[in-house]
Amino acid sequence: MSVDRSRLPALGPHPLFRPPGFRCSTLSNGVGVWTAAHHRAPVLTLRLLVGVGAADDPIDQFGLAALTADVLDEGTRDLTDVGLHVALSRIGAHLSVGVSSDATILTLTTLPKHAAEAMALLVDIAVNPRFDPDDCERVRNLRLNRILQTRQVPAAVADRVFIESLYGTHPYGHLAIGTELSLRPIDSSDLSAFHSRWYQPAGWTLVAVGGLSDDALLEIAKTELEPLSTVTPTVAICSGSRRKEPPPITDRLIFVARKDAVQSEVRLGHPGVSRASPDYHALLVLNMVLGGQFVSRINLNLREDKGYTYGARTAFDYRVGRGPFIFRSSVQTSATADAMREAIKELLDIRETRPPSERELAVARDALTRGFPLRLETATQVARVGTTLALHELPADEMDRFVERVMAVDADAVLAAARAHLHPDRLLAVVVGSTEDVLPSLGSLGLGEPALMS
Amino acid sequence: MQVAFDKQTLDNGLDVIIHVDHSCPIVAVNLWYHVGSKNEKPGRTGFAHLFEHLMFEGSEHHDDGYFSPLQEAGGALNGSTNADRTNYWEVVPTGAVERALWMESDRMGFLLPALTPEKFETQRQVVLNERRESYENRPYGMVPMVLMPALFPAGHPYHWLTIGEPEDLLAASFDDVQAFFRTYYHPGNASLVLAGDIDTREGFELARLYFGEIPPGPSRPSVTVSNTTVSGAPRLLLRDRVELPRLYLSWRSPRLFGDGDAALDLLATILAGGKSSRLYRRLVHDSRIATDVSVGQGSRELVGVFSIVATAAPGHSLTEIEAAITDELSQILNDGPHGDEVERSQATIESDFAYRLQSIGDFGGRSDQLNAYNVYFGDPGHFETDLGRYRMSDADAIQSAAQNSLTENERVALSVIPAEGDLLLGLFDSKPVDVAS
Numbered sequence: 055m056s057v058d059r060s061r062l063p064a065l066g067p068h069p070l071f072r073p074p075g076f077r078c079s080t081l082s083n084g085v086g087v088w089t090a091a092h093h094r095a096p097v098l099t100l101r102l103l104v105g106v107g108a109a110d111d112p113i114d115q116f117g118l119a120a121l122t123a124d125v126l127d128e129g130t131r132d133l134t135d136v137g138l139h140v141a142l143s144r145i146g147a148h149l150s151v152g153v154s155s156d157a158t159i160l161t162l163t164t165l166p167k168h169a170a171e172a173m174a175l176l177v178d179i180a181v182n183p184r185f186d187p188d189d190c191e192r193v194r195n196l197r198l199n200r201i202l203q204t205r206q207v208p209a210a211v212a213d214r215v216f217i218e219s220l221y222g223t224h225p226y227g228h229l230a231i232g233t234e235l236s237l238r239p240i241d242s243s244d245l246s247a248f249h250s251r252w253y254q255p256a257g258w259t260l261v262a263v264g265g266l267s268d269d270a271l272l273e274i275a276k277t278e279l280e281p282l283s284t285v286t287p288t289v290a291i292c293s294g295s296r297r298k299e300p301p302p303i304t305d306r307l308i309f310v311a312r313k314d315a316v317q318s319e320v321r322l323g324h325p326g327v328s329r330a331s332p333d334y335h336a337l338l339v340l341n342m343v344l345g346g347q348f349v350s351r352i353n354l355n356l357r358e359d360k361g362y363t364y365g366a367r368t369a370f371d372y373r374v375g376r377g378p379f380i381f382r383s384s385v386q387t388s389a390t391a392d393a394m395r396e397a398i399k400e401l402l403d404i405r406e407t408r409p410p411s412e413r414e415l416a417v418a419r420d421a422l423t424r425g426f427p428l429r430l431e432t433a434t435q436v437a438r439v440g441t442t443l444a445l446h447e448l449p450a451d452e453m454d455r456f457v458e459r460v461m462a463v464d465a466d467a468v469l470a471a472a473r474a475h476l477h478p479d480r481l482l483a484v485v486v487g488s489t490e491d492v493l494p495s496l497g498s499l500g501l502g503e504p505a506l507m508s
Numbered sequence: 509m510q511v512a513f514d515k516q517t518l519d520n521g522l523d524v525i526i527h528v529d530h531s532c533p534i535v536a537v538n539l540w541y542h543v544g545s546k547n548e549k550p551g552r553t554g555f556a557h558l559f560e561h562l563m564f565e566g567s568e569h570h571d572d573g574y575f576s577p578l579q580e581a582g583g584a585l586n587g588s589t590n591a592d593r594t595n596y597w598e599v600v601p602t603g604a605v606e607r608a609l610w611m612e613s614d615r616m617g618f619l620l621p622a623l624t625p626e627k628f629e630t631q632r633q634v635v636l637n638e639r640r641e642s643y644e645n646r647p648y649g650m651v652p653m654v655l656m657p658a659l660f661p662a663g664h665p666y667h668w669l670t671i672g673e674p675e676d677l678l679a680a681s682f683d684d685v686q687a688f689f690r691t692y693y694h695p696g697n698a699s700l701v702l703a704g705d706i707d708t709r710e711g712f713e714l715a716r717l718y719f720g721e722i723p724p725g726p727s728r729p730s731v732t733v734s735n736t737t738v739s740g741a742p743r744l745l746l747r748d749r750v751e752l753p754r755l756y757l758s759w760r761s762p763r764l765f766g767d768g769d770a771a772l773d774l775l776a777t778i779l780a781g782g783k784s785s786r787l788y789r790r791l792v793h794d795s796r797i798a799t800d801v802s803v804g805q806g807s808r809e810l811v812g813v814f815s816i817v818a819t820a821a822p823g824h825s826l827t828e829i830e831a832a833i834t835d836e837l838s839q840i841l842n843d844g845p846h847g848d849e850v851e852r853s854q855a856t857i858e859s860d861f862a863y864r865l866q867s868i869g870d871f872g873g874r875s876d877q878l879n880a881y882n883v884y885f886g887d888p889g890h891f892e893t894d895l896g897r898y899r900m901s902d903a904d905a906i907q908s909a910a911q912n913s914l915t916e917n918e919r920v921a922l923s924v925i926p927a928e929g930d931l932l933l934g935l936f937d938s939k940p941v942d943v944a945s
Contacts, residue, residue, distance in 0.1 A: 056717075056721060057610065057613070057717060057718055057721065059568075059569040059610075059614065059618075060569070062570065062577050062607055062610060062611075063606040063607045063610050065580075065581050065603055065604050065607060066601075066602065066603020066604065067603060068601075068603075069533045069534075069582075069601040069602060069603060070533065071532075071533050071601075093531070094529070094531045094532065094866065095862060095865060095866040096862050097862055097863055097866050127783070135783065135793075136783070136784050136789065136793075139782055139783040139784035140784045140852065142782070142784075143781070143782055143784055143852040143853075143855065143856055144851075144852050144855060145855065145859075146855040146856050146857075146858060146859030146860070147859070148859070148863070163859075163863060164859065165859055165862060192793070192796060195796070195821070196792070196799055196800075199752065199799040199819075199821060199822065200799075202751045202752065202822070203647065203750070203751050203752055203799075203819075205751055206647040206749050206750055206751055207646070207647060208645055208646075315645055316640045316644050316645050317637065317640045317641055317644075317645045347575075347579055348575040348579065349573060349575045349576045349579050354573070357634055358573065358630065358634075359630075360630075361629075361630040361631075361632075361633030361634050361637070362633075362637070363634075363637050363641075364634060364637045364638040364641050364642075384637075384640075384641045384645070385637070386633075386636075386637050386640060416580075417576070417579070417580040420580045420581070420582060421579045421580055421581075421582055422582075423582065424580075424581055424582025424583075424601050424603075424604070425579075425581075425582030425583065425584065425601065426582070427532055427533050427534050427601055428534055428582065428583075428584055428599055428601070428869075430532075431532050431534060431866075431867060431868070432866035432867055433866065434863075434866060
């Protein structure tokens with residue numbers, strides 16, 4: 055038998071795949087526990103979702119939520135910082151703490167045989183942080199050093215200027231790490247106060263996924279979480295501020311000088327949609343066509359056709375409030391204006407003259423739905439999905455309907471979503487690049503006079 | 509830890525390895541070619557990686573982008589090149605495994621008819637942009653361009669970087685492409701893993717069907733390795749667009765799976781793995797002269813590189829940092845690590861193994877690891893042996909591996925300081941070097 059190379063092998067039917075199901079419980083003190091047994095590999099992932107994020111930073115203390123989270127693992131009531139990390143390394147555990155605009159998530163990955171100890175350590179870290187003044191100062195200084203260092207990272211500069219300029223005074227208008235000015239005065243008493251106000255177990259959801267039964271996972275969670283006393287958290291009251299409309303932008307084009315830069319970092323975008331948008335699935339399909347994957351229009355144009363860049367992507371950041379829609383690319387200096395012109399043209403075309411074809415839509419839907427099992431292969435991936443669902447207060451069985459919903463997205467729905475949520479006439483553009491080589495060419499983009507920032 | 513597999517070698521020399529796991533309806537296709545930048549010729553550096561880009565530009569029977577048929581199948585895919593090997597992988601839903609094999613085999617057997625000078629030119633530009641993005645326009649990005657030549661003087665195939673020199677990339681010709689493909693891209697120089705929702709017999713049958721007709725090529729030309737060594741403890745200084753000075757201390761070290769390789773992995777964990785590690789505590793936690801520290805045993809096929817990297821906190825010099833690192837190292841060299849540290853570093857490495865092997869696909873997942881063992885060791889079933897190396901490396905083994913490799917005379921010290929900064933920020937008596945970007 056030999057291969058028929060005259061055509062590609064047809065694809066089989068859509069994969070029969072039931073996403074791993076979560077079992078959800080609420081403990082007597084209000085803590086939510088989501089479990090999913092997952093036996094593919096000897097791994098257990100625990101993710102503790104605390105509904106406080108950088109959006110909850112007081113306006114004169116940007117960076118407080120992230121610094122608070124960062125100091126959690128610097129020792130607890132009973133364990134010194136070194137003692138805590140010795141205990142974690144003894145069970146080969148990985149602890150990571152992530153703070154986004156919307157939430158704080160503590161992730162602990164370990165082997166299932168260490169489940170009970172890992173759970174106890176995770177809860178100790180979240181509940182009993184020491185907040186020793188000296189440790190707080192040390193960690194704050196490390197974060198100040200990081201801010202200092204990122205001044206020379208063009209991509210980080212572009213992201214910061216973009217977010218600050220796009221959202222202004224909105225709770226999404228600063229990076230989680232904060233600024234040098236806002237971080238410097240923060241001390242341990244601020245962290246303690248922030249922690250006691252926001253880290254109330256009644257607002258938590260623990261997502262536990264891995265090589266143990268649902269019953270065993272729940273039992274371990276109960277042992278550590280149920281005894282915790284709690285007051286009703288303030289989260290529900292304040293998350294409303296995330297849903298405010300971002301203020302209008304003042305400048306359309308912002309230029310940050312980087313002497314002799316061989317590439318320009320480019321950001322284009324505007325406020326996008328919340329995860330709660332009814333157009334969520336249509337936008338997933340739209341973005342696959344526009345700039346969400348290698349074979350999207352924007353990457354094929356800027357990279358594969360023109361060779362301007364190593365890669366160009368667009369993304370909607372689906373948050374509790376309206377997260378940003380962003381085009382991101384690092385393009386060679388001499389092609390900066392041309393690359394931006396092409397990207398803007400793609401945004402216009404897809405909602406006006408060249409809406410997604412039936413073929414493009416079919417490819418995009420298939421990529422999302424046929425590829426669905428790939429995104430739920432490991433315990434770590436499943437746990438991540440669980441935390442996202444819990445954060446957005448979506449049903450635990452939401453993923454059961456993912457394929458059906460994406461398949462139902464038709465050309466009309468995508469075009470309507472593009473017209474409602476892509477605004478090429480209201481773009482904010484940020485360029486970090488060489489003044490001499492780039493700035494003069496930007497005037498022709500129709501975005502107005504460039505505002506110079508640092 | 510066991511990753512069960514079966515292996516056969518086809519008549520044309522292609523190794524085929526099947527690993528079965530039906531728990532998720534996906535299959536990983538992972539293909540290694542045993543060629544990397546160490547196989548390049550001087551004056552044509554960066555070629556193996558540039559060539560990897562061309563593998564995504566279409567082949568005779570699918571003269572179009574490589575991504576499209578696989579992304580519409582719901583697949584994920586990528587490729588990478590390092591000094592020793594080039595790998596390509598797809599992870600696809602079960603129903604698309606034949607499509608992935610068709611595509612991989614078409615570019616192994618029939619790449620050249622579809623390659624045009626235009627595609628070549630565009631990808632040359634993409635790679636030059638990759639170099640700008642990942643090295644030239646990034647703080648500390650040019651460091652490898654200084655360190656590797658210092659550790660491996662001219663004549664050694666690790667002298668140059670996989671990304672290559674811009675003038676070499678510009679000099680590469682379309683003829684070079686053809687010769688490179690014929691020499692290295694054939695079944696006898698490749699290893700294929702199918703892992704996941706597939707049965708062993710079916711896997712071998714499909715591999716034979718799609719790859720069996722591709723003729724074997726010449727045997728791989730040997731790589732010449734000069735006998736140069738590092739001596740006289742060179743101290744170099746690079747000015748870069750950075751805010752904080754950073755110190756790089758590097759040594760040549762045991763090769764991948766070589767004697768002392770695992771022990772130095774453990775030492776790296778003891779020195780800088782997590783907040784209970786020795787150097788983190790000394791430099792970042794206690795004295796606060798550094799803002800970060802990392803240590804790694806980067807093992808490669810011919811020889812490894814052990815490196816310690818620390819960034820100075822504002823107001824502190826690299827001289828202070830070097831003194832503290834030297835002091836911590838001498839404690840290891842004189843007394844070895846404590847038993848408890850060794851046990852914890854073993855636990856860390858063992859769990860890292862489990863975390864990485866959760867995935868069947870991707871870089872570092874089960875299929876990639878099976879290929880690594882097969883290509884470098886000739887035996888895909890090396891998991892237990894590999895982990896065993898760590899379990900057997902006790903405090904004495906770590907101490908003697910450190911004594912063997914981390915000698916003062918053979919150390920390369922590189923200070924990176926801000927472009928306008930005072931020379932005193934770097935180590936005393938360092939020789940300024942310049943790298944053209």
